Amino acid sequence: MTFLHSKKCILLSVLLAWQVQATETVSTEPVQEHSHNHDAHGQHDTPSNTEQAAEEHEEHEEHEEHEEHEEHEEHGGVSLSGEQVAMADIHLDTLEPLSLSESVYAPGEIKANGYQSYIVSPRVSSVVVKRHASLGEQVKQDQPLVSLFSEDMITAQSELQTAAVEWQRIRKLGQAAVGEKRYVAARNDYQAASRRLQAFGLSLNIINKIAETPDYPLGEYTLVAQSAGVVMTDDFNQGQQIAPGQALMLVSDESQLWVEARLPAHNDLHLAAGHTASVVVGDIAATATVTQESHTIDPVSRTRTVRLNLNNEAHKFHSGMFADVYFSGPQTSRVLAVQESALMRDADGDWQLFVVDEDGELVPKVVQLGNRYGKWQQISGVEANVRYVSRGAFFVASEIAKGGFDPHNH
Secondary structure, three states, X not given: XXXXXXXXXXXXXXXXXXXXXXXXXXXXXXXXXXXXXXXXHHHHHHHHHHHHHHHHHHHHHHHHHHHHHHHHHHOOOXXXXXXXXXXXXXXXXXXXXXXXXXEEEEEEEEEEOHHHEEEEOOOOOEEEEEEOOOOOOEEOOOOEEEEEEOHHHHHHHHHHHHHHHHHHHHHHHOHHHHOHHHHHHHXXXXXXXXXXXXXOOOOHHHHHHXXXXXXXXXXXXXXXXXXXXXXXXXXXXXXXXXXXXXXXXXXXXXXXXXXXXXXXXXXXXXXOOOOEEEEEEXXXXXXXXXXXXXXXXXXXXXXXXXXXXXXXXXXXXOOOOEEEEEEEEEEEEEEOEEEHHHEEEOOOOOEEEEEEOOOOOEEEEEOEEEXXXXXXXXXXXXXXXXXXXXXXXXXXXXXXXXXXXXXXXX
16 A cells, blocks of 8 residues: 555656646747747838838927927017117117119228328438427427437538628628629529528528527527328437438328228229228228229239228328228119118027017017128018117127026026
8 A cells, every 4th residue: 555655646746747847838938939029020120110210200309499499589589678778779770672882892091191291301411309299299380390400401501691691781782882793693692502401491481590590509400390280100219310311200181091992903893083982990981082093903912002082080080090992883772781780690600680570579580691882781581661770789689698598507
């Protein structure tokens, strides 16, 4: 009984082990098959579905960016109070078509008017004794400029005084008493001595004073202003030895200046005398008139020079300034244009104009630039008859930037 009972127990154990193994095999095969199908499905979808998903994702991002851009434009305006408008000197104008002349640009330089300028210089070797006028000073005609000393001047002044005494004596005696030859010789000696001092740069008033003053300090002389003007240069020092012809001062009447513009050699724009042009230096603009046009080409710069006369009675311009010169060309009509003060760059570097929208806010409008018409700049991208900021655009841009600043945006 014991043996049979043990044999049955062993057999029962074997049967139970076999059932457990069979159960594990059945439950494992579906998992393997499912895993295989999943891998196969993934391999099948990778080439096409991934690209489609990426495109859909990119379109979604572009759509969101577009919505954000539209939202930014809708909320990119600013409303200003009357106090702000007055404080910032903001001006509004209506954008209307204009009849303008296309401008031809040329770089230029403002120079002293050579016909109203003169160089102060000694005609004999001299030493500077004293300066009477300084750089930038406005001087009047016959005003003393600089005193000098010269040994050659001693000789010339001495000859004048000797000739003056003799001429006065002969003239009192009369031609009949001294004879015609002696009378003429004395007169000519005096006139020659006077002319020589005039050639040395002395005025007639000074020459007469030397002739009439026996104890006049010989050798010293003073150069005076030939006409009213401004001392443009004064390149000398007191005590300095000055050679004949060496420039001491340049005196010029700045009420009339020259502008020398340089046009490219290939430009065939004909500019007759009297043709006007706009001259711009920084924020200062004025109208100048063509006086001369060179018919030769500079061999170095390959340009031709056009000289203009600039009225400078307000003394806004000065010699040595560089200027932008705009000559007017053929006239065109119905041009939408604004002055440069109305244009500003945005964050992307595009030009923008601030216009008044339906709600009365000032909003930026991106525009494209066209031709230049003097102080006017042609624009496109905006319709006519809109109200826009013609002056004070920088302040408007600053206020909009303040409104768009998010201190929590990192």
